[in-house]
Amino acid sequence: MDCEYIDWHVHMAYKTDIKPFVKAARKLGIAMCVNACGPMYAQPGNDEVEEAAKKYPDTIVPIGYVALGRGDTPETIVGLHERGFKGLKMIAPTKDYDDEEFYPIYAQAEKLGLPILFHTGVVARSDEIIKNRKAAGKPVPPHDDPRTFNIKSKRMEPMCVEGVLQNFPDLNCVMAHFGSTGRRDVSQGIVRWNPNGYGDLTGFSRAFEPDDSEQGWHIAEKYVKMFTDVLNPLLVNRYPEKLLYATDLSTDDPELMNAKIESHRAVYTACGIPKDKQRLMFRDTAAKLLGLS
Numbered sequence: 001m002d003c004e005y006i007d008w009h010v011h012m013a014y015k016t017d018i019k020p021f022v023k024a025a026r027k028l029g030i031a032m033c034v035n036a037c038g039p040m041y042a043q044p045g046n047d048e049v050e051e052a053a054k055k056y057p058d059t060i061v062p063i064g065y066v067a068l069g070r071g072d073t074p075e076t077i078v079g080l081h082e083r084g085f086k087g088l089k090m091i092a093p094t095k096d097y098d099d100e101e102f103y104p105i106y107a108q109a110e111k112l113g114l115p116i117l118f119h120t121g122v123v124a125r126s127d128e129i130i131k132n133r134k135a136a137g138k139p140v141p142p143h144d145d146p147r148t149f150n151i152k153s154k155r156m157e158p159m160c161v162e163g164v165l166q167n168f169p170d171l172n173c174v175m176a177h178f179g180s181t182g183r184r185d186v187s188q189g190i191v192r193w194n195p196n197g198y199g200d201l202t203g204f205s206r207a208f209e210p211d212d213s214e215q216g217w218h219i220a221e222k223y224v225k226m227f228t229d230v231l232n233p234l235l236v237n238r239y240p241e242k243l244l245y246a247t248d249l250s251t252d253d254p255e256l257m258n259a260k261i262e263s264h265r266a267v268y269t270a271c272g273i274p275k276d277k278q279r280l281m282f283r284d285t286a287a288k289l290l291g292l293s
């Protein structure tokens with residue numbers, strides 16, 4: 001794929017024109033791995049992601065949402081693969097991620113070579129997301145009472161990904177939000193001991209402050225220090241090839257994309273990660289996992 005960067009973790013916003021987002025991404029040479037987790041998180045679904053990827057194949061890499069314990073099966077994975085999805089996103093399962101009920105789904109993903117992005121740690125409140133979108137005048141998809149989803153963050157603890165990695169050694173899994181609150185030492189151990197375990201670094205995209213300058217922002221050293229103080233004890237400069245550039249951006253937010261890239265660069269550099277290794281984090285590891293050249 002002809003790009004400088006691959007953002008591993010991006011969400012499609014419900015009923016928004018993604019053209020300005022694609023335009024901003026193209027300008028910076030970023031390919032966006034886009035997923036949409038459905039009405040549970042006030043997002044659209046796989047159909048919309050597929051459509052966007054067909055329309056903008058140079059920029060949108062489609063990641064298929066799989067509803068664990070909520071009706072999806074190994075056949076769902078086959079279908080997503082046939083439709084051109086390059087990876088899978090999992091969040092809010094009805095049991096722990098490593099529950100054996102889900103093994104047939106993982107086995108199918110492993111067979112087809114589809115990497116999985118697992119949300120890890122405390123998850124945002126579905127009812128709050130819906131409430132906030134409504135308050136902002138943004139549309140929300142038709143949805144059930146969020147309580148019917150029976151969401152529990154403990155089923156998404158990083159340790160719940162470990163059993164998947166052990167039992168599916170050819171299945172590459174990425175733990176979202178590596179290094180942020182509640183996803184530190186355990187995640188580090190998992191990533192370092194499992195050749196098929198990776199982490200995404202969404203939590204380190206905001207080492208900047210908006211200002212009145214022409215570019216509209218500057219890197220703020222106090223935030224760079226705050227983030228490196230978190231990442232250095234995890235010894236991230238020893239395994240940069242296992243960590244992925246990611247922002248958790250929403251496709252209705254094309255602003256300050258370059259500030260987010262430069263935030264990551266400033267933090268990686270301050271952690272002592274050399275440029276050639278940063279290239280793996282910004283692009284090459286994601287390209288390898290997704291089967292993109």
Ligand SMILES: [Zn+2]
Pocket residue numbers: 009011176248
């Ligand atoms: Zn996310």
